[in-house]
Amino acid sequence: MGPDRCIFCNVVLDASQKNLPSSRTEEHVFARWFRGAVVNDKMKMFTGTVRQGAVLHRHPPLERLVNKTVCRKCNNGWMATLEESVAPLFQRLIAGETADKFSNAEVEFLARWTGKTAAVLSYATPQRARVPRYASRTLHPGSTSPPKIDRKSVV
Numbered sequence: 001m002g003p004d005r006c007i008f009c010n011v012v013l014d015a016s017q018k019n020l021p022s023s024r025t026e027e028h029v030f031a032r033w034f035r036g037a038v039v040n041d042k043m044k045m046f047t048g049t050v051r052q053g054a055v056l057h058r059h060p061p062l063e064r065l066v067n068k069t070v071c072r073k074c075n076n077g078w079m080a081t082l083e084e085s086v087a088p089l090f091q092r093l094i095a096g097e098t099a100d101k102f103s104n105a106e107v108e109f110l111a112r113w114t115g116k117t118a119a120v121l122s123y124a125t126p127q128r129a130r131v132p133r134y135a136s137r138t139l140h141p142g143s144t145s146p147p148k149i150d151r152k153s154v155v
Contacts, residue, residue, distance in 0.1 A: 004069060006070055011073070027068075069123055078140070089106055115147055119139065
């Protein structure tokens, strides 16, 4: 098994103490603005099958859900910009505005944020199904492929 890599840009992750663009960070799955907007501050995490039923693994507060496979450059760069762009859109949704009032660019921001959040969450949960790294990398602004997360992507 090779070295840990950022799930978005594929750079080899350095130790967080090095404070380099390639250093490992703790990316919060849900930003502070999101955590403040939701009623329930905990997430129940289950695994299981239809035949065996669900098994509760943990019930952490949303603030403790972090992913440690994201580099500092991604976390503090395009991902931070994406969070800043989506926060006011999310507030509009909470206020009752429907997404059909959003511009195409705003819908794309929401879609990229949703994909990014799904990828980050998939590596912070006890489930075995992860968003594959090739699909996560398509969310990176430097990707030459369009974003691709579909049923076939989640294995």
